[in-house]
Amino acid sequence: MNATPAPPAALSESGQDRVFAALANGTRREVLRLLRDGGPQPVQQLADHFAMRRPSLSEHLKVLREAGLVSEERAGRRRIYRLEAAPLSEVQDWLGPYERFWRTKLAGLGELLDRIPDDEAR
Amino acid sequence: MNATPAPPAALSESGQDRVFAALANGTRREVLRLLRDGGPQPVQQLADHFAMRRPSLSEHLKVLREAGLVSEERAGRRRIYRLEAAPLSEVQDWLGPYERFWRTKLAGLGELLDRIPDDEAR
DNA sequence: ACGATACGTAGGGAATTCCCTACCCGTCAA
DNA sequence: TTGACGGGTAGGGAATTCCCTACGTATCGT
Numbered sequence: 001m002n003a004t005p006a007p008p009a010a011l012s013e014s015g016q017d018r019v020f021a022a023l024a025n026g027t028r029r030e031v032l033r034l035l036r037d038g039g040p041q042p043v044q045q046l047a048d049h050f051a052m053r054r055p056s057l058s059e060h061l062k063v064l065r066e067a068g069l070v071s072e073e074r075a076g077r078r079r080i081y082r083l084e085a086a087p088l089s090e091v092q093d094w095l096g097p098y099e100r101f102w103r104t105k106l107a108g109l110g111e112l113l114d115r116i117p118d119d120e121a122r
Numbered sequence: 123m124n125a126t127p128a129p130p131a132a133l134s135e136s137g138q139d140r141v142f143a144a145l146a147n148g149t150r151r152e153v154l155r156l157l158r159d160g161g162p163q164p165v166q167q168l169a170d171h172f173a174m175r176r177p178s179l180s181e182h183l184k185v186l187r188e189a190g191l192v193s194e195e196r197a198g199r200r201r202i203y204r205l206e207a208a209p210l211s212e213v214q215d216w217l218g219p220y221e222r223f224w225r226t227k228l229a230g231l232g233e234l235l236d237r238i239p240d241d242e243a244r
Numbered sequence: 245a246c247g248a249t250a251c252g253t254a255g256g257g258a259a260t261t262c263c264c265t266a267c268c269c270g271t272c273a274a
Numbered sequence: 275t276t277g278a279c280g281g282g283t284a285g286g287g288a289a290t291t292c293c294c295t296a297c298g299t300a301t302c303g304t
Contacts, residue, residue, distance in 0.1 A: 174263070177266095199270065
């Protein structure tokens, strides 16, 4: 079946993709934590917490910026980065429909839930 | 400063990394949704919803498995995949400390919150 | 104006991602 | 037993990730 060689399938980056990808890195999650616990900070102050070179951190900040998770404000020769939590709120919204799954699981009735749909047998 | 060429810095994959990375792909999120709304299903039935070749989907399932987001049960020549929501519950726990940020933001008092820590000026 | 400071960008390299085709093995039906 | 079916694995290629060093640019203090 399917004789065509299949197209390149460009998925184009869904925004949701960018947020999760940004969170899929310990350094970037730590940056978010630092901004959450320490308030808006310049790059230097953030860089003090990491073993990597500053330009690398700069690129992590770029990833976070493009995901909408931080914003920057120029203050003289410094750039103050600030946590932007809106995308995280969307992550929570995305989690919503899954919530009942771990609730029932923790309550020990996972089996029951799985049987609600009944057409998986051919 | 720092004359040493800097070590390879192997981060070893934090588990949290694997979960977020698994979620950073529309195909894999769609698989989770299908398992959530349609209950446990064999690979074929999942594959019907995607334009990609089945082996590619198989690898997506592997990523989800290694993140603990799905489990497989063998049934004859079929493999039944099932949603495992526990890692998602951990994601929600991770979100917890950020929640007040978008709450106050939505309430229009973001400025106020940012001023609670006061040592960001040198 | 001059050097130091704060930060971004360029470019490169190793590793990983994400798709593909080809191939393998186990199971069911005839 | 012989196919056909269900699904994983091998291997490859283009693109992306994540780190690095080198460099450019704007601002501050002197």
